[in-house]
Structure formats: structure tokens, C-alpha cells
Amino acid sequence: MTMIVNGEAAEIPRDPRVSLLDFLRDDLNLSGTKKGCDQGACGACTVLVDGERVLSCLSLAVQMEGRSVTTIEGLGTPGHLHPLQQAFIEHDGFQCGYCTPGQICSAIGMAAEIARGVPSHVTTNLGDDAIRLSHDELRERMSGNLCRCGAYNGIVAAIAETFAEAPLAEAAE
Amino acid sequence: MSIVSDAKQAIQGAVQGAMAKAVALAPDNWIPGGEPDPLIRERYGHVGKPLSRIDGPLKVSGQARFAAEFPMDGMVYAALVFSTIAKGRIATIDTALAEASPGVVAVMDHRNAPRLAPPPVFMSAPKAAGGDNLPIMQGNDVRWNGEPVAVVLGETQEQANHAASLIRVIYEEAPALTSFAEARGQGTRPAVFMGQSLHDERGDAEAALAKAEVQVDATYLTPRHNHNAIELHGVTAAWQGDVLRIHDASQLVAHTAWSIGQMFGMAEDKVVVTSPFVGGGFGGKCLWQHQVLAAMAAKVTDRPVRLVLSREGVYRVVGGRSPTEQRVALGADREGRLKALIHTGVTIKTATNAMPEPFILPTRSAYASDTLKLDVQVVELDMLANTFMRAPGESVGTFALESAIDELAEALDIDPIELRIRNEPEKDPSTGLPFSSRHIVEAWRDGAQRFGWARRDPRPGLRREGEWLIGMGCATGTYPYYRMPGGAARITLTRDGRAIVDIAAHEMGMGTATAQTQVTAERLGLPLDKVSFNYGDSTLPGVVLAGGSQQTASIGAAVGAAHRDLVKALLKLAGNESPVAGLGPGDVVSREEGLCKADEPSRHETYTSILARAGRETISVEAEGPPPLETMHWSMHSHAAMFCEVRVNAVTGEPRVSRFLGSFDCGRILNPKTAMSQFRGGIIMGLGLALMEETQFDERKGRVMNPSLAEYHVPVHMDVPEIDAIWTDIPDPHAPMGARGIGEIGITGTAAAVANAIYNATCKRVRDLPITLDKLL
Numbered sequence: 001m002t003m004i005v006n007g008e009a010a011e012i013p014r015d016p017r018v019s020l021l022d023f024l025r026d027d028l029n030l031s032g033t034k035k036g037c038d039q040g041a042c043g044a045c046t047v048l049v050d051g052e053r054v055l056s057c058l059s060l061a062v063q064m065e066g067r068s069v070t071t072i073e074g075l076g077t078p079g080h081l082h083p084l085q086q087a088f089i090e091h092d093g094f095q096c097g098y099c100t101p102g103q104i105c106s107a108i109g110m111a112a113e114i115a116r117g118v119p120s121h122v123t124t125n126l127g128d129d130a131i132r133l134s135h136d137e138l139r140e141r142m143s144g145n146l147c148r149c150g151a152y153n154g155i156v157a158a159i160a161e162t163f164a165e166a167p168l169a170e171a172a173e
Numbered sequence: 174m175s176i177v178s179d180a181k182q183a184i185q186g187a188v189q190g191a192m193a194k195a196v197a198l199a200p201d202n203w204i205p206g207g208e209p210d211p212l213i214r215e216r217y218g219h220v221g222k223p224l225s226r227i228d229g230p231l232k233v234s235g236q237a238r239f240a241a242e243f244p245m246d247g248m249v250y251a252a253l254v255f256s257t258i259a260k261g262r263i264a265t266i267d268t269a270l271a272e273a274s275p276g277v278v279a280v281m282d283h284r285n286a287p288r289l290a291p292p293p294v295f296m297s298a299p300k301a302a303g304g305d306n307l308p309i310m311q312g313n314d315v316r317w318n319g320e321p322v323a324v325v326l327g328e329t330q331e332q333a334n335h336a337a338s339l340i341r342v343i344y345e346e347a348p349a350l351t352s353f354a355e356a357r358g359q360g361t362r363p364a365v366f367m368g369q370s371l372h373d374e375r376g377d378a379e380a381a382l383a384k385a386e387v388q389v390d391a392t393y394l395t396p397r398h399n400h401n402a403i404e405l406h407g408v409t410a411a412w413q414g415d416v417l418r419i420h421d422a423s424q425l426v427a428h429t430a431w432s433i434g435q436m437f438g439m440a441e442d443k444v445v446v447t448s449p450f451v452g453g454g455f456g457g458k459c460l461w462q463h464q465v466l467a468a469m470a471a472k473v474t475d476r477p478v479r480l481v482l483s484r485e486g487v488y489r490v491v492g493g494r495s496p497t498e499q500r501v502a503l504g505a506d507r508e509g510r511l512k513a514l515i516h517t518g519v520t521i522k523t524a525t526n527a528m529p530e531p532f533i534l535p536t537r538s539a540y541a542s543d544t545l546k547l548d549v550q551v552v553e554l555d556m557l558a559n560t561f562m563r564a565p566g567e568s569v570g571t572f573a574l575e576s577a578i579d580e581l582a583e584a585l586d587i588d589p590i591e592l593r594i595r596n597e598p599e600k601d602p603s604t605g606l607p608f609s610s611r612h613i614v615e616a617w618r619d620g621a622q623r624f625g626w627a628r629r630d631p632r633p634g635l636r637r638e639g640e641w642l643i644g645m646g647c648a649t650g651t652y653p654y655y656r657m658p659g660g661a662a663r664i665t666l667t668r669d670g671r672a673i674v675d676i677a678a679h680e681m682g683m684g685t686a687t688a689q690t691q692v693t694a695e696r697l698g699l700p701l702d703k704v705s706f707n708y709g710d711s712t713l714p715g716v717v718l719a720g721g722s723q724q725t726a727s728i729g730a731a732v733g734a735a736h737r738d739l740v741k742a743l744l745k746l747a748g749n750e751s752p753v754a755g756l757g758p759g760d761v762v763s764r765e766e767g768l769c770k771a772d773e774p775s776r777h778e779t780y781t782s783i784l785a786r787a788g789r790e791t792i793s794v795e796a797e798g799p800p801p802l803e804t805m806h807w808s809m810h811s812h813a814a815m816f817c818e819v820r821v822n823a824v825t826g827e828p829r830v831s832r833f834l835g836s837f838d839c840g841r842i843l844n845p846k847t848a849m850s851q852f853r854g855g856i857i858m859g860l861g862l863a864l865m866e867e868t869q870f871d872e873r874k875g876r877v878m879n880p881s882l883a884e885y886h887v888p889v890h891m892d893v894p895e896i897d898a899i900w901t902d903i904p905d906p907h908a909p910m911g912a913r914g915i916g917e918i919g920i921t922g923t924a925a926a927v928a929n930a931i932y933n934a935t936c937k938r939v940r941d942l943p944i945t946l947d948k949l950l
Contacts, residue, residue, distance in 0.1 A: 017331040026330065031242035032235015034452070036403040037484040041882035044403050072235035081230060089229035092850045095682030097232030098404040098452030104233065139890040146882060148403050148453050149682045150857030151850055152893040 003064035005030070006074030013061050020064060021045045021056035024071060032072035032101045036146070043145035046102040046109070047071050053109025072101035075108070084108065087158035095149035103145045103155055110141045111163040133160070134169040189368055196805035197606055206609075206803040206907030210733060211762070212696060213841065213904045213911040219691040219701060220910065221902075223846035226687045228450075228680070237450045240422040241407030245477035248409070249278050251470055252333035253463075253482070254323040254340050255489045256315045259875030260349035260555045263313040263322060263342055270339040271325055276332030279474045280340070282323040286310040287469050289436045292460060295428075295560075296367060296527045299659060300441075300716055302428035302460035304492050305525040305558035309436075309465050315344065316525075317557045318351075318876040319489030324466050326474050330481075349555040351875030353496065353521060361519055361550035364529035371531055373603055376544030378502075382513035385504025389580040390515075392500050393573035394941040395532075397868035397877075399493035400562050401887055402681075404452020406487055410467040411477035416443050417468055423448040424458045424719040427659075427677045430711035432460055433468060446711040451681035455858070456561035456720060458681065461491050488880030492560035493868055495521045495530045497569050501577035509585050509592045511542035516574060519550045526558035532570035535651045535921065538810055539574065541598035556875050561720060563858055564917035567652050568924070572862070572942060575648035575925030580938065583631075589647055589929070590617050590626065590814075601808035609807035610905040612838040613649065617814040619899060620647075620836025624816040634936035641820040643831075644934025650813035650835070650922025652722060654905070654913040656801035659716030660727035663795040664697075664735045666743075670766055670781040671703045674735075678708040678728050679719035682854075683916055684847030689728055691844060692910055696736050698763040714795050722914025725843070729909030730798030736763070738794040743768055743780070746787045752776045803907050811839040811913045815856075815926040821934045826946035828931055830860055834897040835919060841904040841911035848915055852898040855919015861888045862920065863927035865943050 001012040005028060013023055021038070024030045024047070036044030038057045045056040048070040076082035084104055087093070094100040114131050122140045123131055131137065138156055147155065160168045201207040212220065231237040256263075268280040288311065292303030307316055315322070323340050327333030350356055364371040382388055409420040417439065423429055426446040434441040451458055467480040482490055497520045504513035520530040533547040562568075582589035594614050600607050621627070629645040630636055636643040662676040674693050680686055686706045694704045707713060717727045740758045747753055753761055753768050753776055762771045767779035784792060803809065818832035835852050842848045865886040869879045879885050904911025924942060931949070932938050939948050 015329065015331055017335070018329075022330055025242070029244060030235070031238065034239075034403070035241075035405060035481065037405075037882050039484065039881060039883070041484075042403055072233075076234055078230035078234050078236060081234065085230075085233040088233045089225050092226070092846050094229075094232055095684070095847075095850055095854060096402070096404065096451060096453045097228070097237050097682070098239065098402070100232055101235045136891075139893070143889040143891045146403060146887060146889060148401055148455070148858075148887060149850070150854030150888070150893070152857065152888075152890050153853055153895055154850060156890070 001065045003066065004068040006071060012065060016060065016062050018061045019057055020059040020061050023061035024056060030071050030073050034098055034101055036099065043106055044099050044102040046106040046145065048105055048109055051112055053106050072105060075104065084158065084162045087162045091154040091157040091161065092151065093154035093158040094151045099145060099147045103147065106142060106145045107159045132169065133164045138168065193805040196802045199806065204802050204806045205730065205799040209906040210909050210911060213906065215695055218695040220695050220843055222691065222844065224687055224691055224844055225846065226684055227690060228686055239404055239407065239450050239452050240420045240448060241409060241479060241481045243409045243420045245409060245411055248477040248479055249326040249328060249474055250330040250333045251467060251478055251480035252325045252337035253321045253486055254337050256318060256320045256322050258315055258344045258346045259318040259351050261315050261345050261347040263315065264345045265343045266323065267341040268323065271336040274332065274336035274339055276328040277336045278326045278328065280323060280325050281470050281473050283310050283313055285473065287472050290438065292465065293432050293435050294527055295459065300428045300431035302425050302432040304459060304461045304560050305523060307525050309462050310469065317555060318874055319557060321462055321466060321490065324470050326470055326478060349875055351554055351556060352872040353552065356552035356554055357519060361552050364549040364551045366529055366531045371529065371533055371549035373537060373545060373547040378513045378515050378544040378546035381544040382502050382504040382515060385512045386506050387581065387584050388502065388504045389577055389584055390502035391577060391580065391940055392498060393576060395497045395569040395572060396942060397493055397496050397870055398562055398866050399488060399868050399885060400455040400457030401882065401885060402453025402455060402457055405481050405484060406458065406463055406491055407481040408464045408467045409477065409479045410471045412471055416445060419444065419446045419464060419468065421446050421448045421464055422451045422458050424451065424454045424679055424681060426679065426709060426711040427716045428718065429460050429464065433465065436465060447709060448679060449709040451679060454681040454719065455563045456565065457491050463490055484882060485880040488877045492558045494562035494565065495559035497530055497532050499532055499573040501573045503577055503581045505581060505585065509587045509595050511540055511596050513544045514540060514542035515546045517546065517548040519552065521554055521559065522551050523556060523558045524553045528560055530569065531566035532573065534566035535570045536574050537603040538601050538808055539651065540596040541602055545602065563855065564652055564920045567921040568862060571648065571650060571921045572924040572928065575922055576928050576940065579646065579929040579932065588631065590621055593617065593649060604808060606808040609809040609907040610840060610903060611810065611812065612901045612903050613812040615901050616812060616836040616838045620814040620816055620834055623899060624834045626816065629933065633933050640823050642823050642934040643818065643820050644930045644932065645818050646926050646929025646933050648815045648922040648925035648929060650815050650918050652811050652918040652921055654726065654804065654809035654811065654908055655721040655723035656726040656730060656804065657718055657721065657723055658800055660731040661715040661795060661797035662728065662731035662735045663714050663793060664732065664739050665791055665793040666780050666784065668781060668784050668790050670779065671705065672697050672699055673705045673707060674732060675707045675713045676715045676717060676728055676731060677711055677713040678715065678717045678724055680709060681719060683851060684844060685724065687847060688725065688843045692729060693732055696732065696763060698765055698767065722916045725912055725914055726909050727798065731796065733909055734796040734798050735794055738796045740768065742792055742794050743783055746789065746792060747778060747783045748786065750786065751783065752778045807907050809905065809907065809913065811918050813837045813918050813922055815922040817926040817930040819927060819930040819934050821931060821949055826949035828864060828944060828946065828949060830927060831894055833894060837898065837900040837918065838903065839900060839915050839918060840908055840913040842900055842902050843910060843912055849898055851915050852919045853896040855917060856896050856923050857888050857893055859920040859923025860892065860927065862942060863924040863944055867943055
């Protein structure tokens, strides 16, 4: 049984209790995926599975057979950063850097959800063909990724610069 | 602590007090900072530039290695079992099933744990790091609900976790004191903090209050809090020969190495603690049981051990902020001049730590008042020791004080900013010391203009848009300048013109290496890419706590001292043929990758040239910063004018912060990009303090009942608007680089600004944090 991690085949562990998170960190030594709570409350462990954002702490490695997992290490390296990674640096979208890989993976998954027209709690018109990435849409959709250093403004700016086609619309309360 | 250790602290405090008087009276130029740091004059160099974090590429690509991410050969994984009673003893502990479970290498409990001395509790010695002084797994007694009683070591984390669930413990419970009210009924004791009593009195404040034309007098409550850094406390520990190597998540590597050495009876240089990246600290990443248990377990198994606390484990093992009950009473004349300022109350600690939440600290230097009475009393419960959390004292103290000022402003019908400015003191109201640099009025004026304060209607409850009530509030934030003794650094210059700084400092998100690379480059006259900044390793020079917002000053003073020695050494090395021959250290400055005569820059020689002529590959000097006497000679404090706009839903009571501005006076800002993030981060934690954060403690059982990020709410993206911050950028002439620390001030004043805005919006005065919607219905 294998899964694909960052483009390479990886043998799925025999112990069915192993989470995708522990498999990445402990077995594959891909420690860029972070453990912040191990119970789905903080988002630090977010990775992309077949392009969708997934909490790797709530996923079992054995569920991943034949699926393609992308971690932060698969998005870019210090010498060849993904545009979103670069934007995080420019906008200081982190301090300690621990929630950062999860924020970045989550944002990439979120942008794809917007592109697919998946609505959120703050989407006002479900009948619209396209959803615009407003300030509220962005913050609502990223609220599963906690940042205790409080780098939220920089994170939002980095994501908006990378994915929004126009400047973000302000909240319409 | 015991009466004896309180007495010891008091004596220490008296000695410090006597010394403080002498230092206060000494001439300025005897005092560190008496001569302003020459770097303050440099206005167009690296300092003050918005440099992006130099470790940014590592962090955004997942390549920065945190404590639990150092693999070791033969490593085993640890899982902990926590006590379920607050006090008593372990009658039986059955580990047979766990030991027989697949993959289990060993089970450690009090019966087979290595014998070791108790941890030296923080502040009991210069390098003491312990959160408390309780012996760790040395006996069958239980001291708090959640104390580790067993450690399972497995080949995998899953095997260890499962085996831990198989351990059966039977306890004999003893009566425990876990109720605040019950403890208060038995009497309180005066608090002692860092050797000083938390009690100040000037004049008869109660009498002045009774006579005052206008009075406010109220009680404010703040709950328990936990730091909740997103990185779990993790450690990888290994015995390598006679050296204990610990990869830790630490705000105090040198303290930790010394303290663990004391416990195991080892020289501190045999304990190597490294911590290159810390995933958030906020006061919580110090020495608790988990590092010691990992080191003990590594001894028991003779293998490296990785121990990562579960999120619940963090709440069980690592202390948080204690609750407070504060009274603030203000008496004023009709013009708003304070006649009486009273700030007293009670907080909770344990018998085994030295940390009463010092909520009166912000009040000491805040306002001119004819009379003053400040007092903190403590009770001691049977619980996990509480500890420092971001701006201990100021964060919760400013909530009470600055809410009360707002209440007084309303009673007087004076604008709350104007009221504060009318009570600006000319010198420190508690110590009588001159201020080193206090520009709070400027911060207020700049902030009010930027925020549009003039548009606020002082009458509460009048502004409404649809379902939403809208209000504006403000408050003063404040945090002192600290610099602790022991900061030391080594500078090494190499033949190819590079400089390496070595210091046992820390990076937990402040941007330490980035800002200090800028500072060092400027001090040495080098381009940024020729400076390396090494830190996060207990074998490097210096005892540098990343706490009290003092690390920047501590590093700055140490590197400054090392630079002065380096210049002397270079002049000696330069010899008679150098363009700088014959000059003394006072005649030269570092510029353009070398030394030159200060008033004759053409007399210049590069470091490379000096080293080459002397036939040297490197030159290295190590120096310690001078003792931090400046804090006893001047009153050194940062300030912030905090502005908040809230919207409160009239139907649901839901409060939302819609705008926030912090206007800061913190001395010189070294890097505006990373500083902005620190200010915002502090403010955001202050929003959590105001609106949602609370550690729920079951007073019957002494147990934390919401030990998870699902039930302890911290601000998330949707809770946080765009936070604005501005600063005066006026250098403090008596601080290294002209900079006072900025890591903690953001959380101060914020909760009061929110509460005051909520009052302005709703006409509801909430004096009990957090301000959840049920309190607004």
C-alpha cells in the first residue's frame, strides 16, 4: 500500500493507528507539517490531499492509499519559494513560524474552494456563479487556522495579494 | 513560598532598596546609559529599516526545526499519565499491562525514576528556571490535579499512548484547598514579587477618597489564562557520554542548563540545551516537569527520548496566569485631578512558586495623585503553579485601572483622554525618579487624530446601525523597560571581513536574529550579509531571558560592551603602520567595514586589513553588559494609547471589535516590519483577554476543565480586524539603541479599551472578564 507524498511514493505504515500527521513527521521526517493540538482544533497540521485541505492529525495514514499528499515541503524550498510563501515573508504573515505551514497549505486549498464556488458561512448570495474573495470570506474561511502570535493581518494581506483578483472588499455588516 | 523564604526575599529586597537609593542619587554618567548609545545618532543605517525576517525562508518552507523535530538514532517516544486528584498519595499503580503492551520499552513512575534534587524555582537564584520547587516523580505524593504520575516509553508514539491508557492508579485522597473563596476565608498574605513587597502607600488614600468631590470605587475580576502557544511543549533528550543533550522549546536556555544540572548533580556545561526556534512562548516556554521527565526517562531506557506534551498535557504540566480580584478606587476634584488612587486586591499562587500576579505594577508610575495605596494579597491553593504570561501584572492590572479611569471620566463628564493628560506626572509618582523618556501625551494626540476620536459621542448607547450598537473606547497601556543582569556576548571577526555574534538568546517570533543582525551590522559598520547571529544554545555566552520584554536590551548592552572591547583589541592589533595607529578607543568609530578616526574618516583601515597585517585569521572578544543600574536611576517605561471601536449586536449580545489602533511610545523602533507584528500580536492577545479567554478551573476538584483549543477560545482570523499601530519613534537616551522592549506592551490597556468601547456602545459596564455575550444581554 502506498500513497504519494510530494510526488514520491511512500509505503503506508502497518500500524493502522498512525495518523497522517505522525506518519509525515516521524516516519518521513517531513516535520514542516506541525502538531499544535492533535485534535483538529488549530489547523497547524493542514496539508493538501488531492488538492483539498485536510487536517492531517484527524486523518489516518491508511486512508491515503493511492492519494496524493502535498506538504509545505512540496510547495517550495528556501531557494524556490511558492508565490504565497514569498508573500508571507513580504507581509510578515508569521512570527514564530509554527502555524505558518498550515496557514499556507490551508490558503491554497481555500483558494481552490473559492474557484470551485464552494460557499461559506458568510457568503451572502448562494445563487452567484462566482464567489469573490472579500475580506470577510477570506477571514471566515481561514478561521480554522489559529495563530497565537497574532499575525492574522499579515496572513490576510499575503493571501489577498496572491489570490485576490482585486483589492479585498471591506466587511459589509 | 514559606515564611522563611518570604523573609529572605524581603531582606534581599531591602538590600536592593538601599542600593536603589544610592544609584538614584549617583551622577548620570556613572550609570549605564548615562552616555547615550552612539547607535542612537545613526539615523540612516540598517537600524529602523523594515527588513523582512532573515529566517523567513526557513519558516515558510517548513525547514525551521523545532524542539520535537530533531530525529535521533534509537529514539523512543514518551506518553504521560496525569493524576486525577488534587492532593493525596498514590496507593497503588499497576503498570503490568502497559509493560506487556507491544512496543513498550519501559514504564517510569516514582518507584523506578532516577533520584534527583528538586528544581531551583525561578527567582531563587540568578539562573533558576523552575516553575515550582516540587521534587519530580520522587515519591508517591500527589500535589496537583494533573501532575504526571507515570511515563510510558514506546518504540512509536501510538504504542506509548495506548500503553499509557492501560495504567491503573488508585489514589488515597487528602483534603485539598482548591477554592478561592475558602482560601480567602482562611486569610490572605502580602505578596512579594522579585524580592520586593507589592505594597506602596503615600499619604492616607482612604481618607482622601472619602473627602474627594467625585469618587468611583469598583471591583474588577480577571480569570485564569493559558499561553496556548501553537507549538506544543516538546523536548528531545539524550545522554551522550556524560553530557545531557536537550533540544528544547525554551525562553531561557542558560537558566535551563544550570537548573537541570543542579537537579542531576552535574556541572552546567555538561547539560547542553539548544532551542533555535520556539513556536511561541509568551512566558510559558520555561522549565517545567516535561524536560526533566524526558531526561530521566532517557536515563532509565538508555535511549534518546522524545516527549511532546499533548494539548491537554500543556494545561496539566505548564502553569498559566492566575485569576485576580482587584479593587480600584479613584477620588478626584471637579477638574479631574486625582486626590486618591487605590488599587488593591487578591490573587492566587501556590506554596511552591514565587509568582503572585503583580497587577499593581502598571499603577505605580501611571498618574499623579495626592495619595496612593497599592497592595496585592495572595492565597495559596493546591494546584499547578501559576506563572508569567505576557505582561504579568500589567495585562490584567491595566484592565482594572483603565476601566476605572473611564468610569471617572464619565462621572466627571471629562473626555477620558483629557482626564489622563491632566493627571500626567512630572516624575515617577512612586519612586520620585525622573522619567528616562515619556511621551505618552504625544502618543495620545497622534492616536486620537488618526483614530478619529473627535467623532465619538461621549453619551453611551446612542450610536446604532441596524442591529448593531457602536461605541468607541480608549485606555493607556504601559510596560516597563527591563534589563536583567548576566547578558554577555562574543563577537568574532574573520579574515574575510565577516562578523559572528554568539549569545545564548532566543527566537520565538520576535525576530531576534533579524533585528540583532541589523543592530550588529550598524554597530560594526558592516553590510547585513557579513553578519551572522548565533543564538539558542546554552553553550554560547550570556544569561539572557527572553522575558520581561528585556531580551533586546540585554543583547544590545552585551554586544555593545563586546564591541567596545573589540575596538580596543583591534587598535592593539593594528600596530604602528595602521592609519589608525596612536588613536584610543574613544577616538575611533566602526565604519565601512573597519575602524576610522571619528572626526577624520579618511584615517580608516578595514578589519580585513588589520587582521591580515597581524597575520591573524580571526579576532574574538567576549564581554558582559554592565549591571542594569539604569532602571534604578531613571523611571523607564513604555506607553501606549489604545483606541477601540466595537459593534455589539443588540439582539444576540455578540461583541465584535471593528477597529483598533495602538499609538506607542516605546523608544526607537529597530525594525518597523517586525515591530508592527509584535504590537499587533500583543493587541490581538489583548482582544482574547477582553472577549473570550478563560481557563475553567473546577474549584471542587482543582482540575482544569477546558484543556483544549476547542474549549479555550483564542482569537481566530474572523475575530481580528485590521489592527493599526503607530509609534513616536523617540529614542530613549538611556536604553541600548534607544529602544525599550515591545513584546508585551500590546496586550496592556487593550482589554480596558475594549470594555470602555463596549460601555460606550451599550451603556453596560462589564467588570468581569471575559466580556462574553451573556454579560451584554
